[in-house]
Amino acid sequence: MLFSEFVGSRAAQQRYWARSYLGWRRIGTAAPNAGHQALVKLERHGLLGVITQNVDGLHAAAGSARVINLHGEIAAVICLDCGDRSDRAEVQHRLALLNPHLSEAPQLEHAELRPDGDAMVERWDDFVLADCRLCGGRLKPDVVFFGESVPKPRVQRCYSLVDEAEILLVVGSSLTVMSGLRFVRYQWKQQRPVVIINRGQTRGDDFATIKIDGGCSETLTSILQRCQP
Numbered sequence: 001m002l003f004s005e006f007v008g009s010r011a012a013q014q015r016y017w018a019r020s021y022l023g024w025r026r027i028g029t030a031a032p033n034a035g036h037q038a039l040v041k042l043e044r045h046g047l048l049g050v051i052t053q054n055v056d057g058l059h060a061a062a063g064s065a066r067v068i069n070l071h072g073e074i075a076a077v078i079c080l081d082c083g084d085r086s087d088r089a090e091v092q093h094r095l096a097l098l099n100p101h102l103s104e105a106p107q108l109e110h111a112e113l114r115p116d117g118d119a120m121v122e123r124w125d126d127f128v129l130a131d132c133r134l135c136g137g138r139l140k141p142d143v144v145f146f147g148e149s150v151p152k153p154r155v156q157r158c159y160s161l162v163d164e165a166e167i168l169l170v171v172g173s174s175l176t177v178m179s180g181l182r183f184v185r186y187q188w189k190q191q192r193p194v195v196i197i198n199r200g201q202t203r204g205d206d207f208a209t210i211k212i213d214g215g216c217s218e219t220l221t222s223i224l225q226r227c228q229p
């Protein structure tokens with residue numbers, strides 16, 4: 001959903017939150033993979049930090065010490081009106097209390113996945129939104145929507161991290177969005193090395209000192225095996 005669409009109408013917010021509410025149960029089941037774990041181990045070999053475009057919190061869950069969540073975190077919620085930040089699990093609990101008809105119908109989770117989800121559309125109109133505890137304002141998951149910019153202080157922290165490092169290593173991103181690509185261009189302009197590991201082309205390939213066309217987990221694991229213990 002576009003940011004403008006989300007903020008533009010309460011109906012769009014109902015649609016978004018209803019789907020998000022029903023999908024939330026599936027999110028908790030994701031676990032860090034070998035790639036996440038390899039990045040944690042690479043800290044012993046000089047990796048300074050991770051800038052991630054993922055919103056799933058799995059780098060922190062794997063144990064990465066320094067993570068900047070460029071596009072936010074799905075586990076957090078912000079108020080569009082006063083900026084208050086709260087826990088997604090707490091909002092989920094409030095949504096369950098506000099929408100008992102959905103909580104008692106777990107089969108709707110599957111209905112929602114059907115392409116002909118007309119019944120679900122009607123339900124969206126009934127969906128009761130949770131408002132900000134402090135100001136009664138509009139809540140939004142703390143993730144950057146399409147058409148929304150990354151908060152400037154966060155972008156600045158990323159540039160600082162890139163400046164601190166010697167090499168910018170891109171892992172598993174096609175860099176299709178400018179929010180990530182700009183750091184590659186920045187590093188390239190400073191005439192510092194850019195290494196890209198990705199299966200297939202990326203928008204950053206022209207700026208890469210080294211490009212490895214391969215899977216992230218396999219490549220990182222293989223790099224680790226070659227590192228001195």
Ligand SMILES: [Zn+2]
Pocket residue numbers: 079080081082083084132133134135136137138
């Ligand atoms: Zn508020």
